[in-house]
Amino acid sequence: MSSIPMIAQTAGGGAARAAQRGLGSERRGRGSSMRRPGFLTYGFLGAVILGSVFPLWWSFLVGSHDSSVISRGVPLVPGGNFLANASTVLDSIPFWKALGNSVIVSTVTAASVVLFSTLAGFAFAKLRFRGSKGLLVFVIATMAVPTQLGVVPLFIVMSKLGWTGSLWAVIVPGVVTAFGVFWMTQYLRDALPDELIEAVRIDGASMIQAFWYVGLPAARPAAAMLALFTFVATWTNFFWPFIVLDPSNPTLPVALQLLQAAHFVDYSIVLAGAVLSTIPLLLLFAVAGRQLVAGIMQGAVKG
């Protein structure tokens, strides 16, 4: 798409970032209007953002009050009961275990998706082999296959392996994704110059060395984004973990759902749990939200 990755390789990361900034400011003028937008635009956007954030704020409001206060109508200022509600949450569901499981599952999945997708992307983008075009088309086509519908046999396979209830059952089906392969192929095609591979090959590097010392470093920006998206998708995934995991050894969404079964009437507890379970990803968003935005927008242009 752009020469940024090339600059990163030849002139270092700082130069690449500077070039990126330059690109960004060049784009600024390309909106449908050059003049500064007025009050209406900001008002509309403000309303949209209010709508995006309000449910979370509401959840915190309800979760910070006593259920007796809630029953008389939710006040618009937070109460002082959040920690008490949170500790009820910790008593009702295996929260820490679920948090640990979610961290393990999401981290392992993100790491393996990045590794295997980059490996496959390197092959599809840069190596010549018989049938590569057709195989890549096949990979892309599988994105449209609703594999979720194979849950029944997948469950049968997992119980034959004795994996039901274990984190392996959640991790293994997700270790590489068609989207990841496609994404890395697209990126490496432009970001990694053929000459670079040829050069290290002439220097006597094997294929896997070429991948490790040239392919992987070039793929770093796209790999980081892929890791981020895989992490969020795995963390928020519910259907399959809900089917295959036990309530005693859940991931966060599976545990969260137990809260409603245990405390249906007491919304202050349920929503305190919703807030607790959302905090980790909100922290991630605070750190890497900018990259998420950039990733979605790049994917849109390429896909």
Place this chain on the structure above:
Amino acid sequence: MAVTDRVHTPPPTRQRPPRDRRVKRLAFSRKVSTWDVKLSPYLYISPFFLLFAVTGLFPLLYTAWVSLHEWNLIGGQGDFTGLENFRFVLVQPFFWNAVGNTFSIFLLSSVPQVVLAIAIAAVLDANLRARTFWRMGVLVPFVVAPVAVGLIFNNLFADQAGLFNELLTGVGLDPVRWHADSFASHIAIATMVNFRWMGYNALIFLAAMQAIPRDVYEAATIDGAGRLRQFLSVTVPMLRPTVIFVVITATIGGLQIFDEARVFDQGGLGGADRQWQTLTMYIWELGWGQRNFGRASAVAWLLFLIIVVSPLANFLPTRRIADQGGRR
């Protein structure tokens, strides 16, 4: 293909291999290198294909096999029953109810979502101050898990004293029975889906808008088109490929909707009369609630057919649009 292969692989030498040990070793390492070049690509792409075969393709095909049998969650495979499971499922009112609910929720979530996402993208495309702040702001819901979204909106849409009903009665309207009335429950669940994905799709549309060449707008301005006219006659037509991309993704995801509807009440089966039971929830109820894997598989296959047919139905008009001078 063959030609490019030859670039990498030196042609095999006809002459007899020399006796010298060094040369022999050289020949061996060259052979290894040839194998390296030839096999490595297949090795690198194999993890995806292996995994897809084992956890994607095989389960899908095996679903068909299971659907032709009596099959219990605990007891395992039973007698071959032919199409009996399909016959049973197709005469169940709950099956057709689930088909209707799934499509109703899908339409209520996808159509407003695309329209609103384009509107938001158009506003984000303006020459804003603090662009990154606004873009990140609309993306916040994306990091909230669907289950958490479901729990929160379940409270907002509570039949008694929920915030939305309070607002409705506040302005003098009747409260809506979100958890009793079928259509109302679909609106509530579609709202959750829209909440989570609207900003995400807006960013996709924003990227597509920024890829529209500037001179097209200049030409439109010279032709005397106002800003609204430019939006409707230039921006929207140029966005068609992206709209189609978003609609197809939304179809594949939307027809499998489960999480938000599952936590919309305590029971998780879609209400007392299954007012909001979707097809995926019906599969779960048959397979894990009633432990009947045979029937669950029959429904899974039927849903599979529905999903495969729907994008095709989307794709055909797409072709027409693309031929009429879409972007690519």
